[in-house]
Amino acid sequence: MHINSILKFILSAFAVAPVIGQHITTDVYNEGKVDIGGDVAIDPGASWYIYGSSREFFGGNIANSGSFYINLDYTCSALDLAANSNSVIVNSGLIAFRARGSSASYNLNIQRFENSGQIYFITENSPVVIYSIDAPIWKNTKDGSINLYSTKRISQTANLGNIGKAIINDGQICLRNHAWLAIGDVQGEGCIDIGINSVFWYQRGGHQFNSNQTIYLSTKSSTLYVGSKGQDKPYLVAGFGGGNAIALSKMIKSFDYDTTSGILTTVTGSYTMQFNIGMGYDRSQISLVPSRDLGTAIGDSTLYSAITYTGAVPDRSTSTKHCVPCKDSPKFPSRPT
Numbered sequence: 600m601h602i603n604s605i606l607k608f609i610l611s612a613f614a615v616a617p618v619i620g621q622h623i624t625t626d627v628y629n630e631g632k633v634d635i636g637g638d639v640a641i642d643p644g645a646s647w648y649i650y651g652s653s654r655e656f657f658g659g660n661i662a663n664s665g666s667f668y669i670n671l672d673y674t675c676s677a678l679d680l681a682a683n684s685n686s687v688i689v690n691s692g693l694i695a696f697r698a699r700g701s702s703a704s705y706n707l708n709i710q711r712f713e714n715s716g717q718i719y720f721i722t723e724n725s726p727v728v729i730y731s732i733d734a735p736i737w738k739n740t741k742d743g744s745i746n747l748y749s750t751k752r753i754s755q756t757a758n759l760g761n762i763g764k765a766i767i768n769d770g771q772i773c774l775r776n777h778a779w780l781a782i783g784d785v786q787g788e789g790c791i792d793i794g795i796n797s798v799f800w801y802q803r804g805g806h807q808f809n810s811n812q813t814i815y816l817s818t819k820s821s822t823l824y825v826g827s828k829g830q831d832k833p834y835l836v837a838g839f840g841g842g843n844a845i846a847l848s849k850m851i852k853s854f855d856y857d858t859t860s861g862i863l864t865t866v867t868g869s870y871t872m873q874f875n876i877g878m879g880y881d882r883s884q885i886s887l888v889p890s891r892d893l894g895t896a897i898g899d900s901t902l903y904s905a906i907t908y909t910g911a912v913p914d915r916s917t918s919t920k921h922c923v924p925c926k927d928s929p930k931f932p933s934r935p936t
């Protein structure tokens with residue numbers, strides 16, 4: 600590291616701990632817990648790196664246009680992040696939170712959430728993880744990406760959005776080794792990228808899912824899991840094939856694929872659901888299978904309630920043009936020595 604930045608780091612480390620509210624205009628490094636009682640504003644080009652804190656409570660608003668890192672690098676400790684229910688989090692920069700210990704809780708139950716930047720919630724080898732960005736006003740704009748990444752499949756479901764309220768996603772939401780349960784309207788024309796060992800679970804319950812929101816099964820182990828009730832419009836599903844699955848909570852009585860419209864229709868008891876998987880599928884390779892093991896909370900693996908396609912994803916299947924490839928976790932800054 601450059602000598603100036605080391606000095607800057609050291610000076611700021613002494614100057615700001617503990618703090619009430621914080622306006623970050625340069626690179627600031629803190630080790631251990633910081634009292635974040637008030638509003639936090641991080642300017643473009645500036646960064647705040649909190650290292651080795653196992654508990655942080657955001658008492659005020661967070662407006663990040665720079666970089667905000669919280670990293671609990673200790674493998675034995677639990678990370679617990681929470682926020683005041685009146686808080687507003689607006690991010691246009693980079694937020695990266697990482698836990699490597701026994702458990703992690705990212706529990707942001709706030710008033711308003713708006714992202715046009717990049718957010719990473721990372722856990723490495725944590726068996727117990729709670730993820731929640733719960734806000735009645737919830738928006739991920741076109742350039743925004745929200746990335747829930749874990750190195751091991753976790754059995755809890757993540758909660759993005761407020762139960763029964765709408766979320767607007769015009770950007771990108773990426774899951775790796777995660778299950779996200781959504782209960783509410785999903786608006787916008789962005790993309791939900793269901794990555795390795797991940798599930799997007801939509802519990803419709805009378806809510807609406809925008810038929811221009813792309814649900815991208817980006818790996819062989821990706822699953823879209825939809826609750827028992829259908830919706831009027833088809834779900835737009837990209838990447839179906841290679842053994843990934845569209846699963847329902849009820850046994851599927853019959854299914855049909857229309858080669859001219861690209862619509863897969865499933866019938867479960869009294870509900871009919873439609874999935875716009877696109878063109879080019881060979882009907883003989885679409886099959887009904889028992890639901891796979893989706894983690895402890897979801898699915899009954901004895902029911903014939905999932906559909907897979909054994910062939911490769913056809914070229915003319917649903918386009919991923921609204922999807923941006925999910926990025927790997929960012930590198931954390933080096934600690935001053």
Ligand SMILES: *[C@@H]1O[C@H](CO)[C@@H](O)[C@H](O)[C@H]1NC(C)=O
Nearest residue numbers: 787788808809810811812832
């Ligand atoms: C989806 O996009 C098409 C084409 O842009 C548009 O005509 C239609 O109204 C959109 N549907 C919804 C539900 O927004």
